[in-house]
Amino acid sequence: xxxxxxxxxxxxxxxxxxxxxxxxxxxxxxxxxxxxxxxxxxxxxxxxxxxxxxxxxxxxxxxxxxxxxxxxxxxxxxxxxxxxxxxxxxxxxxxxxxxxxxxxxxxxxxxxxxxxxxxxxxxxxxxxxxxxxxxxxxxxxxxxxxxxxxxxxxxxxxxxxxxxxxxxx
Amino acid sequence: xxxxxxxxxxxxxxxxxxxxxxxxxxxxxxxxxxxxxxxxxxxxxxxxxxxxxxxxxxxxxxxxxxxxxxxxxxxxxxxxxxxxxxxxxxxxxxxxxxxxxxxxxxxxxxxxxxxxxxxxxxxxxxxxxxxxxxxxxxxxxxxxxxxxxxxxxxxxxxxxxxxxxxxxxxxxxxxxxxxxxxxxxxxxxxxxxxxxxxxxxxxxxxxxxxxxxxxxxxxxxxxxxxxxxxxxxxxxxxxxxxxxxxxxxxxxxxxxxxxxxxxxxxxxxxxxxxxxxxxxxxxxxxxxxxxxxxxxxxxxxxxxxxxxxxxxxxxxxxxxxxxxxxxxxxxxxxxxxxxxxxxxxxxxxxxxxxxxxxxxxxxxxxxxxxxxxxxxxxxxxxxxxxxxxxxxxxxxxxxxxxxxxxxxxxxxxxxxx
Numbered sequence: 001x002x003x004x005x006x007x008x009x010x011x012x013x014x015x016x017x018x019x020x021x022x023x024x025x026x027x028x029x030x031x032x033x034x035x036x037x038x039x040x041x042x043x044x045x046x047x048x049x050x051x052x053x054x055x056x057x058x059x060x061x062x063x064x065x066x067x068x069x070x071x072x073x074x075x076x077x078x079x080x081x082x083x084x085x086x087x088x089x090x091x092x093x094x095x096x097x098x099x100x101x102x103x104x105x106x107x108x109x110x111x112x113x114x115x116x117x118x119x120x121x122x123x124x125x126x127x128x129x130x131x132x133x134x135x136x137x138x139x140x141x142x143x144x145x146x147x148x149x150x151x152x153x154x155x156x157x158x159x160x161x162x163x164x165x166x167x168x169x
Numbered sequence: 170x171x172x173x174x175x176x177x178x179x180x181x182x183x184x185x186x187x188x189x190x191x192x193x194x195x196x197x198x199x200x201x202x203x204x205x206x207x208x209x210x211x212x213x214x215x216x217x218x219x220x221x222x223x224x225x226x227x228x229x230x231x232x233x234x235x236x237x238x239x240x241x242x243x244x245x246x247x248x249x250x251x252x253x254x255x256x257x258x259x260x261x262x263x264x265x266x267x268x269x270x271x272x273x274x275x276x277x278x279x280x281x282x283x284x285x286x287x288x289x290x291x292x293x294x295x296x297x298x299x300x301x302x303x304x305x306x307x308x309x310x311x312x313x314x315x316x317x318x319x320x321x322x323x324x325x326x327x328x329x330x331x332x333x334x335x336x337x338x339x340x341x342x343x344x345x346x347x348x349x350x351x352x353x354x355x356x357x358x359x360x361x362x363x364x365x366x367x368x369x370x371x372x373x374x375x376x377x378x379x380x381x382x383x384x385x386x387x388x389x390x391x392x393x394x395x396x397x398x399x400x401x402x403x404x405x406x407x408x409x410x411x412x413x414x415x416x417x418x419x420x421x422x423x424x425x426x427x428x429x430x431x432x433x434x435x436x437x438x439x440x441x442x443x444x445x446x447x448x449x450x451x452x453x454x455x456x457x458x459x460x461x462x463x464x465x466x467x468x469x470x471x472x473x474x475x476x477x478x479x480x481x482x483x484x485x486x487x488x489x490x491x492x493x494x495x496x497x498x499x500x501x502x503x504x505x506x507x508x509x510x511x512x513x514x515x516x517x518x519x520x521x522x523x524x525x526x527x528x529x530x531x532x533x534x535x536x537x538x539x540x541x542x543x544x545x546x547x548x549x550x551x552x553x554x555x556x557x558x559x560x561x562x563x564x565x566x567x568x569x570x571x572x573x574x575x576x577x578x579x580x581x582x583x584x585x586x
Contacts, residue, residue: 031259
């Protein structure tokens with residue numbers, strides 16, 4: 001700090017500068033925010049799915065917020081396979097019960113956690129999903145087992161509205 | 170003017186030695202010698218630059234959400250207004266910004282006319298300015314078509330039909346413009362493309378406008394030549410930087426008043442009805458800033474004649490430096506011109522009023538009289554005034570008119586001691 005006294009002019013400079021900076025910043029925000037998801041996009045934030053047509057061993061892919069969501073009715077073998085795995089073997093340890101609210105139904109975002117490709121179903125070394133882009137292998141619970149992907153396939157928020165209907169989002 | 174600029178930082182020095190860009194900007198914004206008596210009418214150059222940049226930035230952002238298709242355009246504008254975050258704000262800034270841009274440009278042009286800024290050696294600055302004005306008209310008109318409301322559609326129909334007045338090839342030219350046999354999607358898409366392009370052409374012309382201005386330097390309210398670097402000039406910074414900024418703040422308050430309180434005051438309600446090619450609105454009017462020229466168009470009972478006269482009303486501006494035969498610049502020292510130039514401004518505003526009325530009866534007759542006067546000002550009054558007007562004696566310096574008699578005496582005696 002200098003020993004010059006604080007003058008009226010210093011005060012005016014600093015207040016003017018502060019108001020200008022605050023004004024400029026608040027003006028910039030609308031120009032940034034206009035690129036965020038808008039009201040019409042947010043209005044499409046949930047999707048309801050009727051589960052009745054899906055037989056055990058079948059999967060469907062639905063679109064939610066522009067992303068594919070896998071809904072798979074797992075076979076008893078797949079469920080037991082998923083439950084049998086020791087958590088020590090997993091790069092991203094997570095119990096199967098934490099991933100499927102109802103063990104029969106596996107609902108997850110069908111986007112590889114590596115770089116965003118869509119993995120192929122019932123492929124790969126763990127009989128789950130296999131991403132053709134860079135070779136990530138997921139198991140029957142959608143957990144990463146081998147390859148470059150860092151985490152398990154993402155589980156979206158969803159609820160069972162009744163036995164036959166789920167609501168994603 | 171920029172010889173003495175030395176960047177303070179090492180990086181600045183390194184850069185400036187290789188590309189003297191900082192030097193150039195510094196020279197035009199900091200020490201640039203400016204007449205010391207410029208009034209607030211001289212702040213509109215800065216305000217206009219601000220308007221142009223605002224229109225480009227908001228326009229760029231709106232283009233991220235707008236869809237140029239006859240079936241989707243109207244809905245996409247409503248989408249901007251209702252769904253896009255702050256879309257209403259961005260669009261209202263853009264729409265009102267266009268109006269305020271024209272308000273500012275008309276004041277800027279009126280300033281030039283009043284103080285004779287277009288005269289030797291500043292003819293080229295003025296002519297570049299006329300081209301900027303032309304591009305602004307084209308840009309604003311095409312922009313008004315984009316929301317694809319009833320006024321957009323029928324405005325586009327009327328204006329593009331002007332080209333059908335051209336003898337022999339008129340119809341082919343019109344169909345070529347439309348990309349069809351009526352106004353529709355092809356026209357909308359090409360208008361959007363051109364509306365996007367033209368502001369950048371305006372920007373380039375603005376650079377030439379300022380460059381050409383900085384050769385002779387600013388005119389001033391006295392209209393006399395000042396010697397750069399003499400007692401009559403002050404550096405642009407801080408004197409006119411602060412003055413321009415203050416004027417800009419006042420302008421922004423008015424701008425914000427429009428955007429936040431009366432955003433649709435200058436627009437037309439019919440433009441919130443989607444374009445309907447089967448029905449023309451009862452009363453077609455262009456945006457307020459085109460009304461004087463619209464009145465001239467309607468004053469002529471002949472299709473081709475009306476178009477020619479309307480185009481001439483703008484084109485004649487480019488010849489102003491030679492139509493005005495007086496050597497004295499400022500209206501302050503031209504007692505007759507001072508009255509006539511005010512009469513011309515009043516007549517132009519009156520034409521604007523007539524342009525908003527139904528072209529019938531008295532309005533049509535008054536429109537014809539005002540149109541004749543508009544052209545008479547340029548073709549008869551201005552050339553004659555140079556010969557018959559007795560101008561007042563010009564001051565020798567900018568200080569002289571503001572000094573008292575006593576101060577002048579002191580100055581005169583001081584010159585001898």
